[in-house]
Amino acid sequence: MKGRGKIEQLNYAIREALPLMKNVATQNPNAQVFARTLAFGSGAKWMNSSLIPIEQYSWTDLSADGVTDMGAALKTIAEELKVPPMPKRALPPVIVLISDGHPTDDFDKGLRALMGESWGNKAVRIAIAIGADADTDVLRRFIGFDEIALLNASNPQQLINYIKWASTEVLQYASREYFSPDQTSDSTPALSSQKPTLDVPTFKPPQIGPPNQINTSNTSYNDLVW
Incomplete structure (x- = not known):
C-alpha cells in the first residue's frame, strides 16, 4: 500500500470493525472465532504468532510500503491451512484479502499453493x-466464485463499511451455511461442498472525510490478509 492516507484509513477501518467481530462471536456460541493477520x-509476515480468540484480538497498525508480495502471502497462508495444523473437521476459514496494488512477485504460484490445500479451496x-x-483481475481470481463480487473501496467510508461487512456478515454466513444438514449443535461441524452465495452490500457516498490523527507503527508491510 503506497499512500500514507490509505494505510491510515485501513488501520482505522479495522479498529472500527473489531468490536463488531467480537459481538458476532458472542452471538454465535456454537462457533469459536479466531483471528490472525498476515501483512x-x-x-510476508504474520502479525500474530498464532491464532488468537477474537475476544482477545487487538490490532497493530501497519505502515505503507511500495512492494506487494501477494504470492508470498498466499503461500504463507497455504502452509497454515494444511492438515495439520488445521483439523479435518471445522468451520471454513474466512480469508479477507485487502490490497491497493499489483502483485510484485509470482501471484500464480501462490494461488496454486493456496487452492491446492483443501481448506484453502473451501x-x-x-x-x-x-x-x-x-489489480482487480488477480483479486477476482483469488475469490474464485462468480457469486461473490469483488468489493471496490474508492473512499474511506466505503472501506470502513466493507470491512465491517466482511467482519460480521461473512462470519455469520460461514458459521450458518457450512453446517451439514444432519449436524447437531453438540458436534463438530462438517464442511459443505456448496459454493458460497453472499449478498454484497452497496453504500451511498460518504458524508465524512478520512479520519485524522491516526498513529502508525514502524511495521514495514503494506497490504494484508485477515
Whole structure:
C-alpha cells in the first residue's frame, strides 16, 4: 500500500470493525472465532504468532510500503491451512484479502499453493480493492466464485463499511451455511461442498472525510490478509 492516507484509513477501518467481530462471536456460541493477520510488502509476515480468540484480538497498525508480495502471502497462508495444523473437521476459514496494488512477485504460484490445500479451496474468500490502482483481475481470481463480487473501496467510508461487512456478515454466513444438514449443535461441524452465495452490500457516498490523527507503527508491510 503506497499512500500514507490509505494505510491510515485501513488501520482505522479495522479498529472500527473489531468490536463488531467480537459481538458476532458472542452471538454465535456454537462457533469459536479466531483471528490472525498476515501483512505483505517486501515478503510476508504474520502479525500474530498464532491464532488468537477474537475476544482477545487487538490490532497493530501497519505502515505503507511500495512492494506487494501477494504470492508470498498466499503461500504463507497455504502452509497454515494444511492438515495439520488445521483439523479435518471445522468451520471454513474466512480469508479477507485487502490490497491497493499489483502483485510484485509470482501471484500464480501462490494461488496454486493456496487452492491446492483443501481448506484453502473451501475457504470463504473475500477481496477488497482500495482505490483505482488495485489489480482487480488477480483479486477476482483469488475469490474464485462468480457469486461473490469483488468489493471496490474508492473512499474511506466505503472501506470502513466493507470491512465491517466482511467482519460480521461473512462470519455469520460461514458459521450458518457450512453446517451439514444432519449436524447437531453438540458436534463438530462438517464442511459443505456448496459454493458460497453472499449478498454484497452497496453504500451511498460518504458524508465524512478520512479520519485524522491516526498513529502508525514502524511495521514495514503494506497490504494484508485477515
